[in-house]
Amino acid sequence: MDKLAIVVPCYNEEEVLKIASKALRDVLDDLIQKGKISKDSFILFVNDGSKDRTWELIEEEHEAYPDKVCGVKLAGNVGHQFALTAGLMTAKDMSDVTVSIDADLQDDVNVIEEMIDKFHSGCDIVYGVRRERKTDTFFKRTSAQMFYKLMSLMGVKTIYNHADFRLMSRRAVEEFSKYKETNLFLRGMMPLIGYQTDSVYYDRKERVAGESKYPLKKMLALAFNGISSFSVKPISLILGLGLFIIFASAVALVYALVSYCTGHVVPGWTSLILSIWFLGGLQLLAIGMVGQYIGKIYMEVKQRPRYNIEKILSSGEIFTKGEIFTKGEK
Numbered sequence: 001m002d003k004l005a006i007v008v009p010c011y012n013e014e015e016v017l018k019i020a021s022k023a024l025r026d027v028l029d030d031l032i033q034k035g036k037i038s039k040d041s042f043i044l045f046v047n048d049g050s051k052d053r054t055w056e057l058i059e060e061e062h063e064a065y066p067d068k069v070c071g072v073k074l075a076g077n078v079g080h081q082f083a084l085t086a087g088l089m090t091a092k093d094m095s096d097v098t099v100s101i102d103a104d105l106q107d108d109v110n111v112i113e114e115m116i117d118k119f120h121s122g123c124d125i126v127y128g129v130r131r132e133r134k135t136d137t138f139f140k141r142t143s144a145q146m147f148y149k150l151m152s153l154m155g156v157k158t159i160y161n162h163a164d165f166r167l168m169s170r171r172a173v174e175e176f177s178k179y180k181e182t183n184l185f186l187r188g189m190m191p192l193i194g195y196q197t198d199s200v201y202y203d204r205k206e207r208v209a210g211e212s213k214y215p216l217k218k219m220l221a222l223a224f225n226g227i228s229s230f231s232v233k234p235i236s237l238i239l240g241l242g243l244f245i246i247f248a249s250a251v252a253l254v255y256a257l258v259s260y261c262t263g264h265v266v267p268g269w270t271s272l273i274l275s276i277w278f279l280g281g282l283q284l285l286a287i288g289m290v291g292q293y294i295g296k297i298y299m300e301v302k303q304r305p306r307y308n309i310e311k312i313l314s315s316g317e318i319f320t321k322g323e324i325f326t327k328g329e330k
Helices: 017-033 054-064 080-092 109-120 138-153 170-176 186-193 216-230 233-262 269-302
Strands: 004-010 042-047 069-074 097-100 125-130 162-169 197-202 309-314 317-320 323-326
Touching (some): 004 017, 004 080, 017 054, 054 309, 069 080, 080 170, 080 309, 097 170, 109 162, 109 197, 162 170, 162 186, 170 186
Parallel strands (some): 004 042, 042 069, 125 197
Antiparallel strands (some): 069 309, 317 323
């Protein structure tokens, strides 16, 4: 039987963690009873530097269910994408297949069985895809559609309406581990891995408890990171716009010369100021865009660790900074 690890990144999820643990343990028990996964399958909660009692609750769940609930405590808050990566890298050597899901339970845990079935049929990556976005606000639904269309125009391969709810085989996770970049956008990286893929479809639910950890600011930052990490088309667009303005300036020069020669010269203070402001704004935009790419290069060449694992709770053992303690020894 294949050993399943359900990886759950958590940031300030004390209100929902116990509920999520119960729901995911029920899923494991059901799959074990049906003979689809091994008895030593487990849940791996990743605490992303939470400021509430999230880690204490993970420890409590591990104490109550040491063979079912494991935990990873990161030394600080590194963000959802890094926390999920830390969980995948930790689970890679502990399992045969992983499923990543958020702790808010908006993704339907019942389709995990369908993911496992597709894995057994030969798929290495199975994407969880939303059927529709009726539960979203008009703004969020419209902006999400614009985001996916923009990503497609920029040449970035993504799965429409797929976030980070997915199944990955062990060899898919091992292949993903070879991607060492600091600017992570997992939704765009997964299609690059290759191997056989498929999708399962579900209706996204309302959040069980707590508040969303992805406000508009973080969503916009994730969108820009996804575009700039996989495409240089924004710089090409700026180049094209610059060439267009040069052409328009040449046309305007011809018009100005003709007007001067024919005596139809009208003082153009307003148009002059507007032109200066427009070109100045365009230059700042271009410099800022190029600066973003240079900043990303700067972050990559330093090759700093993407995260620091402070503690791991696994199978009755506590791993802290390279040392192993069985319960009662520490």
